[in-house]
Amino acid sequence: MNSKILLISPKLNHEISIRVPAILQENLGIGYLASFLEPRGITADIVDLNQQNLGPEQLISIASNPEYLIIGVSVHSPYDLEEAINFATKFKKVGVKAHITLGGHYATRKDIEALSSSNVIDSIVRGEGEITLQELYSRLNESASLKDIDGISFKSNREIIKNKNRFPITDLDILPFPKRYNLDNLLGAKQRPVHMLTSRGCPGGCSFCVAPLNKSWRTRSADNVLEEIKELYSNGLRTFVFDDDNYLGHSIKGKERALKIAEGLINSDLRINYQVSLRVDDLDDILLKKFADSGVSRMRVGIESFNQRQLDSYNKRTNSEQVIEIMQKIIDSGIEPHFSFITFDPYVSLNELEKTVHSMRRFANNIHFRYVTAPLDPIEESVIWKHLKQENLLIKNGDKYSFKFIDSDSGVVWDYIRSFKEYMIDVENEYHKLDQKIALFEYNKDTDELLKLKKVKKEVDLRMTMGWLDILQYSIESVKGTRSYWLTSIPDEIKQKHDELAGLIAQNN
Numbered sequence: 001m002n003s004k005i006l007l008i009s010p011k012l013n014h015e016i017s018i019r020v021p022a023i024l025q026e027n028l029g030i031g032y033l034a035s036f037l038e039p040r041g042i043t044a045d046i047v048d049l050n051q052q053n054l055g056p057e058q059l060i061s062i063a064s065n066p067e068y069l070i071i072g073v074s075v076h077s078p079y080d081l082e083e084a085i086n087f088a089t090k091f092k093k094v095g096v097k098a099h100i101t102l103g104g105h106y107a108t109r110k111d112i113e114a115l116s117s118s119n120v121i122d123s124i125v126r127g128e129g130e131i132t133l134q135e136l137y138s139r140l141n142e143s144a145s146l147k148d149i150d151g152i153s154f155k156s157n158r159e160i161i162k163n164k165n166r167f168p169i170t171d172l173d174i175l176p177f178p179k180r181y182n183l184d185n186l187l188g189a190k191q192r193p194v195h196m197l198t199s200r201g202c203p204g205g206c207s208f209c210v211a212p213l214n215k216s217w218r219t220r221s222a223d224n225v226l227e228e229i230k231e232l233y234s235n236g237l238r239t240f241v242f243d244d245d246n247y248l249g250h251s252i253k254g255k256e257r258a259l260k261i262a263e264g265l266i267n268s269d270l271r272i273n274y275q276v277s278l279r280v281d282d283l284d285d286i287l288l289k290k291f292a293d294s295g296v297s298r299m300r301v302g303i304e305s306f307n308q309r310q311l312d313s314y315n316k317r318t319n320s321e322q323v324i325e326i327m328q329k330i331i332d333s334g335i336e337p338h339f340s341f342i343t344f345d346p347y348v349s350l351n352e353l354e355k356t357v358h359s360m361r362r363f364a365n366n367i368h369f370r371y372v373t374a375p376l377d378p379i380e381e382s383v384i385w386k387h388l389k390q391e392n393l394l395i396k397n398g399d400k401y402s403f404k405f406i407d408s409d410s411g412v413v414w415d416y417i418r419s420f421k422e423y424m425i426d427v428e429n430e431y432h433k434l435d436q437k438i439a440l441f442e443y444n445k446d447t448d449e450l451l452k453l454k455k456v457k458k459e460v461d462l463r464m465t466m467g468w469l470d471i472l473q474y475s476i477e478s479v480k481g482t483r484s485y486w487l488t489s490i491p492d493e494i495k496q497k498h499d500e501l502a503g504l505i506a507q508n509n
Contacts, residue, residue, distance in 0.1 A: 003069070004065070178197075435457070
């Protein structure tokens with residue numbers, strides 16, 4: 001009898017890996033699958049190609065083990081799907097008999113397309129995979145039908161069958177802590193964070209996000225979360241990132257749980273720092289104080305815009321005055337903010353862009369340059385994607401979408417921004433190398449050099465942010481006719497700032 005499952009996490013694509021060292025990555029999804037399956041008598045081996053530098057022949061050799069009944073590949077992007085099909089094709093070519101299944105956010109959304117476009121993928125595990133994968137394993141071992149397994153899509157005699165959705169796990173405390181297969185590398189980088197999930201789902205309802213398609217917000221209890229922190233703390237880990245879509249769950253229950261976790265940390269000997277993600281309209285003064293006292297070192301908040309029309313369009317359920325007030329409170333608390341923005345959307349006007357520039361300058365120390373000119377990403381099946389589709393404003397680019405501008409002047413500004421992104425690509429690539437260097441210095445614990453590099457990076461961050469704000473402002477002024485030279489050349493003052501920035505980064509790379 002086949003007795004094992006092989007779980008594969010593809011290597012990160014260049015766009016992501018250039019920002020975060022692959023050696024410090026960890027796929028929590030397959031870690032949860034393995035820890036759930038193994039107490040039930042199912043051995044789950046993990047191959048994460050971000051840590052294990054395996055060539056194609058080595059991977060094929062592992063997959064060819066006849067003990068594997070199932071080979072599962074984690075798919076969270078178009079790149080992952082392409083890699084998964086590539087793996088499966090090679091496996092089948094050498095005679096691998098294992099059932100090949102895909103799981104993850106992107107595989108769930110693209111189940112029919114993935115099965116239709118490939119004859120080497122046998123099934124898709126949709127949504128939460130723990131119970132579904134266990135049932136799939138049992139049915140395959142019994143040579144039984146897959147037709148009544150909730151949460152899978154599969155092929156049967158060339159027909160694609162999509163079973164009904166599986167009801168989400170309501171009590172997340174029943175799940176064992178994830179298998180920490182990359183713990184040795186994480187322990188070697190004590191200043192780098194270890195990731196945790198304390199809840200699943202998001203009821204926030206942002207119109208640009210697909211998380212609201214699964215609105216049920218389910219949590220682990222405060223005691224359960226604290227227990228995992230204690231376990232990881234005993235291994236020497238001190239920095240944590242809570243990867244929840246929405247840590248507070250937009251509810252009174254969520255706030256109460258967050259306060260209990262914070263108080264548990266304050267009243268214990270656990271001296272950690274941790275990061276959380278939440279919405280502006282969920283944060284209050286009591287929570288902010290408890291977060292600061294309990295060790296929250298960074299807070300990721302989706303601000304999205306200073307313009308009321310955009311806030312309403314994105315369904316943020318807040319107003320521009322509240323946004324500014326909360327941003328300032330977070331900064332004053334001493335917690336490092338990570339504010340995200342969506343500057344360009346199909347309806348943005350020059351006046352809104354001007355307000356964005358003005359407001360961002362006020363908070364330039366706390367806004368990453370990446371968000372200064374960030375465009376809306378119309379994710380397929382999101383509320384805003386459906387709306388733009390109805391209005392014929394979507395532009396399809398392979399597996400992704402962009403949009404048309406209602407205001408032609410704003411469209412011209414965006415064209416200027418895109419052309420300047422090409423001009424800045426060398427500086428941004430060197431910036432990402434500096435970012436990786438800092439991460440690896442943390443891994444190697446060269447404290448003096450690390451402090452020096454972090455100081456340089458802070459200066460670079462501010463100068464990059466201010467530079468992009470200048471670019472956005474100059475682009476707006478050019479469209480308005482006050483900077484007509486922009487159409488034929490890049491301003492000398494921008495070139496000078498570019499060269500100075502490139503020189504500063506080069507000195508430290």
